[in-house]
Amino acid sequence: MTTKNLKILLILLVACLFCYGNAQRIRNLGDLAFAMDIIDREYVKKPSKEKLYEAAMKGMIESLDSYSSYIPSESLKPFQAVFDQEFGGLGVSLEGPPRREKLTIVSALFNSPAYKAGIKPGDVILEIDSLDSEKSEVDSVSEKLRGKEGTSVTLKIKRAGESEPRLVKIVRAKIEVESVVGDRRRMDGSWDFSMEADPKIAYMRLELFGEKTTEELKASLVAVKADCKGLIIDLRDNTGGLLVAAKDICDMFLDDGDIVSTRGRDNRVDQRYVAKPGTAISNKVPIVVLVNEHSASASEVVAGCLQDRCRATIVGHRSFGKGSVQNVIPLDGGMAAMRMTTAYYYPPSGRLIHREKSAKPDDVWGVSPDEGCEVMLSEDAFIKAIERMRRRADPMENGIGRPREMSSSKDKGEADAGQKNLDPTLQEDPQLEKAVEVLRKKLSE
Numbered sequence: 021m022t023t024k025n026l027k028i029l030l031i032l033l034v035a036c037l038f039c040y041g042n043a044q045r046i047r048n049l050g051d052l053a054f055a056m057d058i059i060d061r062e063y064v065k066k067p068s069k070e071k072l073y074e075a076a077m078k079g080m081i082e083s084l085d086s087y088s089s090y091i092p093s094e095s096l097k098p099f100q101a102v103f104d105q106e107f108g109g110l111g112v113s114l115e116g117p118p119r120r121e122k123l124t125i126v127s128a129l130f131n132s133p134a135y136k137a138g139i140k141p142g143d144v145i146l147e148i149d150s151l152d153s154e155k156s157e158v159d160s161v162s163e164k165l166r167g168k169e170g171t172s173v174t175l176k177i178k179r180a181g182e183s184e185p186r187l188v189k190i191v192r193a194k195i196e197v198e199s200v201v202g203d204r205r206r207m208d209g210s211w212d213f214s215m216e217a218d219p220k221i222a223y224m225r226l227e228l229f230g231e232k233t234t235e236e237l238k239a240s241l242v243a244v245k246a247d248c249k250g251l252i253i254d255l256r257d258n259t260g261g262l263l264v265a266a267k268d269i270c271d272m273f274l275d276d277g278d279i280v281s282t283r284g285r286d287n288r289v290d291q292r293y294v295a296k297p298g299t300a301i302s303n304k305v306p307i308v309v310l311v312n313e314h315s316a317s318a319s320e321v322v323a324g325c326l327q328d329r330c331r332a333t334i335v336g337h338r339s340f341g342k343g344s345v346q347n348v349i350p351l352d353g354g355m356a357a358m359r360m361t362t363a364y365y366y367p368p369s370g371r372l373i374h375r376e377k378s379a380k381p382d383d384v385w386g387v388s389p390d391e392g393c394e395v396m397l398s399e400d401a402f403i404k405a406i407e408r409m410r411r412r413a414d415p416m417e418n419g420i421g422r423p424r425e426m427s428s429s430k431d432k433g434e435a436d437a438g439q440k441n442l443d444p445t446l447q448e449d450p451q452l453e454k455a456v457e458v459l460r461k462k463l464s465e
Contacts (some may be wrong), residue, residue, distance in 0.1 A: 052076065077351075081358050087344055091357045098166060099357075103262055105197040105230040109166040110134040110173070110190050114145075116158045123154055123161060125177075127410045129195065130205060137190045139177070141410055146185055147176035167192050200236040201225045204412040206420055213244045217443035220247065221459055223452075225254035225409075226269075229261030229318040234268040241272070241300045248301060250459035253322070254310040256336060256451070260317025263345060263365070267293045270325045272300035273307065277329060278368040280321050282345050290363050306462040307332040308455040311387055312397075316340035323387040324367030333462075335393040335455045341375025341386035393458060395451045405449040412445075 056072050077090040091099050101107035111132020116123045125143045128134040146154050148164050165173060174189045202211030203223045215221045222244040226233065241248075260266075263282075270279045274295035281292040309323045309332045320339050326332035345363040350356075364374050375385035388394070397405065411417045446453050 077356075077358070081360065085344070085361055087342070087346055088360045089358070091348075091359060093352070093355045095163075096355070096357055098163060101166075102197075102228065103230045105199060105228075105232050107166055107195055107197075108169040108171075108192045109195045110139075110192060111195045112139060112165065114158050114162060116156075116161075123156060123158070126406070127413065130209060130414060132195060133190045133193045137188050139175075139188065139190070140179065141407075143177040143179050145175055146178055149174055150176075169194050197227070197230070198236070199227050199230050199233040200240050201227065201413065202240070204418040204420055205415050207415045209415075211240075212420075213240050214247065215252075215443070215456070217441040217446045217456055218460065219442075220249040220463065221252060221456060222248040222250070223252045223254065225256075226258055226319075228258060229263075229265035229269075231262070231265075233261070233265045237269060237272065238300060245301060248305060249463055251301065251305055251307045252310060252452070252455045252459065253307060253332070254452070254455075255315045255319040255323060256310050256312040257314045258316075258319040259314065259340075260319055260342065263318060263321065266318035266321040269322055271295045273303075273326060273331050274329060275299060275303070279325050280365050280367055282363040282365045284363040303331075306459055308458050309334050310336045310451055310455055311339045311389070312337040312451070313340060315387075316342040317344075320373050320387050321365060321367070324369075324371075324373060327387060327390070328368040328371075333393060333458055334387060334389045335458060336389055336395055336451045337397070338388045338394075339386040341373060341379070343372065343374030343385075393454065395454045397451065401450065405451070408445050408448040 056069075056076070059067055059072060060069060074090065074092050081088050081090045098107065111129035112134045113126045113129075114123060115126050122144045125134075125139055125141055125145065127141050128139045144154070145161065146152070148161065153161055153164070167173070169192055172189055172191045174187055176185050176187055178185045202213035202225070203215045204212050206212055213222050213224060215223045222241075224237065224240050226237070263280075267279050270293075275297055276295050279293040279295055282290045284290045307326065309326055311319065311323050311334060315323065315336075316339065320341075320343065323332075323334055323339060327334050343364050343366070344361045345365055346359045347362045349358050349360060351358055367373065372384055373386060375383075379385050441447075441453075441456075446456065
């Protein structure tokens with residue numbers, strides 16, 4: 021056989037193998053197109069081709085795991101807005117069943133359209149633009165409340181103590197979402213990051229990990245750097261966000277070494293993130309990270325990293341256990357997208373964070389509090405702590421005008437020794453109270 025014929029034979033062999041490997045894939049695609057065509061021509065009612073396509077994509081992607089999903093065009097902008105940290109809307113947060121019996125406003129963002137219109141926590145939404153919504157799901161109602169700046173929405177709300185519902189017309193505006201908040205809001209709308217309970221301790225609550233979170237946290241640390249002797253980073257109820265933001269935040273507190281790594285199919289290492297020299301605050305400043313059962317994903321990256329690197333003490337309740345990474349892949353020319361799990365992340369120790377569906381309470385997953393630092397909250401205690409946070413965000417309710425100075429030198433000595441809290445509301449949040457206790461003990465050593 022000549023060299024030329026041998027080359028031709030090899031090319032044909034490779035082509036055959038390629039065709040064989042793709043035959044099943046092509047056959048499946050053909051069956052899918054055939055089924056959609058049959059439905060379009062023969063179904064008893066004329067279907068929407070767009071809806072058929074969306075249903076096929078949704079079913080295929082969401083069959084992978086609970087974190088992979090199809091994002092249709094109407095949901096893409098709201099999805100992106102969460103991480104961009106700005107959107108057109110009213111500035112309210114909602115809760116519904118099972119936590120609340122009815123669709124209820126939990127808080128109105130300070131100086132937001134809802135706040136200025138007099139919306140109050142506890143208001144129950146009965147109707148939105150004359151459409152009944154009392155039993156609607158929180159996500160669908162939140163989507164209805166968002167919209168183009170300058171447009172209006174009319175809410176029918178029921179307020180405790182009032183016999184008749186009231187109608188409130190609110191004009192949507194640009195809402196810039198804060199991702200880093202402090203101990204309490206000042207009258208000018210800024211945050212006081214020094215704790216009222218102990219001004220030596222700085223408190224920073226991260227609501228999410230968005231595009232602006234890193235810069236917000238940097239600015240907050242600069243504001244307290246001169247007086248900060250201890251730091252609390254509150255990640256409770258933070259369900260995650262951008263992995264890069266979590267990585268950058270860990271880097272603020274580490275001089276070198278591993279932060280997190282991601283591993284894809286076949287356990288291959290896709291990326292490994294390492295800290296760069298320099299920190300945002302001194303390594304001598306002790307840190308406590310607060311987590312609870314709703315802290316997930318990027319929150320667990322930060323908590324797991326700082327715990328493994330012995331840079332922070334973890335206080336609260338074992339975290340959710342979402343150790344998977346999702347990539348957002350554009351579809352339909354960028355008008356839609358799919359969110360697909362592509363890897364798992366691992367903190368420096370290499371331990372497993374992700375909780376599988378079959379996982380039991382005794383299995384290893386999530387980030388657990390350090391020994392002696394677990395604080396469990398009942399549902400009533402949890403709601404009470406949330407209500408305290410809401411009041412701290414409103415300068416009209418948080419006592420910001422109350423002088424911080426103590427009445428006598430004896431009181432000051434007691435506070436310095438960690439025996440007295442200047443903030444009487446701290447007891448309403450046992451997990452935060454424990455974090456303060458841990459830091460005071462470290463500062464006294």
